[in-house]
Amino acid sequence: MSKSYDGVHSVVExxxxxxxxxxxxxxxxxxxxxxxxxxxxxxxxxTPTQGEIRLDGKRLDDKPPHQRDIGMVFQNYALFPHLTIAENVAFPLSVRRVSRAEQKVRVKRALEMIELPHLANRRPAQLSGGQQQRVALARALVFEPSVVLMDEPLGALDKRLRETMQYEIMRLHRELSLTVVYVTHDQAEALTMSDRVAVFSDGRIQQAATPSELYENAQNAFVANFVGENNGLTGRVVSANGEWATLALSDGSVIRGRCEQGLRAGDDAMLALRPERAHIAGADSTHADEHSNVVQARVEELVYCGDHHRVHLKLGSRDSLVVKVPNTQRHALPAAGSTIEIAWRHDDCKILAMMAPKSAPAIAPTTPPSPSLISTAPAGAN
Structure with a gap:
């Protein structure tokens, strides 16, 4: 499936x-x-420029929105200000010509589901942001759709309320066995809530996988840098044998790690290393072994973050590195300006090709086990 507005540039490809x-x-x-x-x-x-969408095996892209059996939750809630909460929730049912008696039963059940039956006669302006978002959810679910689509539904909420609503949506998904397609630019939110995450860049899916697979085994440099915090150290591949590669960093250090398929000796590459996977060699009686990489780095800054300290380091003149040190009395912190050894295991890092997202080939997303409810296909696919 592809979408272009001008016939030249693809928004989705x-x-x-x-x-x-x-x-x-x-x-x-x-x-x-x-x-x-x-x-x-x-x-x-x-409307797709090319390709098709199928829902439960039936062609969907030739049908108008109200005939698609899909619920939609918008970021700005899109509630009708002149209607009561009960009337807002009943609206999708009235459009589908559900009887008034059935509407009353379904609306009552939907408001109980979001724990707001006592607010049925209020209007949206009389509710908090979190309550309005719950009403928007109830309205999307009241007609029992096959799929619920959510477009950054928590973007307008403060941090604490946002986290509360994340768990509320997860509860509804679990209890009602909902099929949910959820759009967000917040990688922490995606990792917390999802069974699977599709990472987009320049209209293409760069990788689609479980949250743990995305975080632990990024398929390219864009995914490694976008999902979670990453130390992107740059260098040149010395050798590669398919599963493992050796990389010479800009400061002359040579390290070993898992590697992206297709890497060859002489390629420019990036080392993806999560800050919590590296440690200060020798601290708390932790020593590097034959399965570890070790580099020397200069301590630039120490930042207190409550449950951990962030140690900002410099490798040579170009690369920077951040190490997270748990905030316990057992971990001694180095002094700013000192030179220390940083170590991490070979299998805790991955060596990835240096490439811009635009030039990266589309990465086929993992296909979930059948049965598939929604399928999108490019032009010409059967």
């Missing part, structure tokens, strides 16, 4: 993705990456 029944799939990416356009095509507010 060759999207090929399956969503299984009951799955919580997040579309994650920076602004302009194509994730919201993809959601709008699923909802019917945008």
């Amino acid at each position: 060759d999207l090929n993705l399956d969503v299984r029944r009951g799955e919580f799939l997040s579309l994650l990416g920076p602004s302009g990456s194509g994730k919201t356009t993809t959601l709008m095509m699923l909802a019917g507010f945008e």
Whole structure:
């Protein structure tokens, strides 16, 4: 499936993705990456330029939004200010010509589900942001859709309320066995809530996998840098044998790690290393062994973060490195300006090709086990 507004530049390109029944799939990416356009095509507010969408095996992209059996939750809630909460929730049922008696039963059940039955006669302006978001959820679920689409639904909430609503949505997904496609640019939110995450960049899926697979085994440099915090140390590949590679860093250090397929000796590459996977060699009686990389670095700054300290380091004149040190009395902190050894295990880092997202080939997302509820296919696919 592809989408272009001018016939030249693709906003979404060759999207090929399956969503299984009951799955919580997040579309994650920076602004302009194509994730919201993809959601709008699923909802019917945008039409694919090429390709097709199928819901439970039936063609969907030729149907208007109200005939797609899909619920939609928007970032700005989109509640009708002149209607009561009960009337807002009942609106999708009235459009579908559900009887008034059935509407009353379903609205009552939906408001109980979000724990707001006592607010049925209030209007949206009389509710808090979190309460309005719950009403928007109830409205999307009241007609029992096959799929619920959510477009950054928590973006307007403060941090604490946002976290509360994350767990509320996760509870509803679990209890109602919902199929959810969720758009966000917040990688922590995607990792927390999702069964699977599709990472978008420049209209293409760079990788689609479980949260742990994305974090632990990024397929390219964009995913490694976008999902979670990453130390992106640069260098040149000395040797590569398919599973492992050796990389010479800019300061002359030579390290070993898991590697991206297709890397060859002489390629420019990036070492992906999470800050919590590195440690100060010798601290707390922890020593590097034959399975560890060891580099020397100069301590630039120590930052207190409550449950941990961030140690900012410099390797040579170009690369920077951050190490997270747990805030316990057993971990001695180095002095700013000192030179120390930093170590990490070979299998805790990955060596990835240096490439811009635009030039990266589309990475086929992992296909979930059948049955798939939603399928998108590029032009010409059967």
